[in-house]
Structure formats: structure tokens, C-alpha cells
């Protein structure tokens with residue numbers, strides 16, 4: 753099955769691209785490379801229907817210059833999830849922390865090998881595979 757990216761994921765990436773056109777893409781990714789494939793379970797690995805439900809977005813939203821605001825963007829998305837206005841994101845990992853429905857979107861320590869410092873990882877729910885609605889967060893052009 754040909755791999756395809758969750759529409760919820762591609763919509764988020766598109767809005768980040770639109771809001772931060774000069775952003776770095778050095779640490780971007782969606783489909784797992786061979787090394788990840790061997791590692792076992794990951795939303796970057798296509799499921800039986802070919803769906804990939806994760807994206808990595810490079811930390812630097814302004815290529816070559818500050819401010820360093822990926823943490824703020826993660827927070828805006830996290831709060832949107834917490835208020836249940838946004839229901840498509842399964843979890844976010846950034847800077848050694850993870851947030852999800854567990855602990856109601858509060859950051860907690862991420863114990864995985866990769867701390868996710870160079871990029872933020874966003875995972876999406878299966879129900880959101882075909883949901884490319886606009887993300888209503890102010891840093892991404894929302895209200």
C-alpha cells in the first residue's frame with residue numbers, strides 16, 4: 753500500500769509552513785526511515801492501509817535567527833487539545849517532555865531515547881486520517 757500522510761498531519765504542517773515561511777526543514781520528517789522501521793512501533797511507520805500518523809517539525813521556525821518559539825507553538829496546540837476544541841492530536845513530544853490525554857495535556861517527562869530537541873513530534877489519531885480542518889490556534893493564523 754502506498755504510504756499516505758494523515759490529513760490532520762498535513763494540514764498542521766501546511767499551516768506551520770504558511771505562518772513561518774522561512775522555517776528550517778532540516779529536522780522535518782513524516783515516514784520512518786529504515787532505522788525507525790526496525791525500532792518497532794511508531795506513528796511514522798505506515799499502517800496496513802498505508803497511513804502515517806506523525807510528523808516531525810524542525811525546531812527553528814525562523815531559519816537562522818531567534819526567537820525560539822517552538823515551545824510556545826506546542827503549548828498553543830496543547831491548550832487547544834486540553835480545552836477539547838482540538839481533538840485530532842494524540843500526543844506531542846518536545847525537549848524531553850510529552851503531553852497527551854494522560855494527565856490532561858500537562859507536560860510530563862518523556863523517557864524515550866531521543867529527547868526531541870531538534871524537532872517537535874506530533875502524532876495524530878486514526879479518526880483524524882481524513883480530517884484536514886483548519887487548526888484554530890493564533891500562532892497558525894487561527895482565532
Ligand SMILES: [Zn+2]
Nearest residue numbers: 806807808873
Ligand atoms: Zn517523530
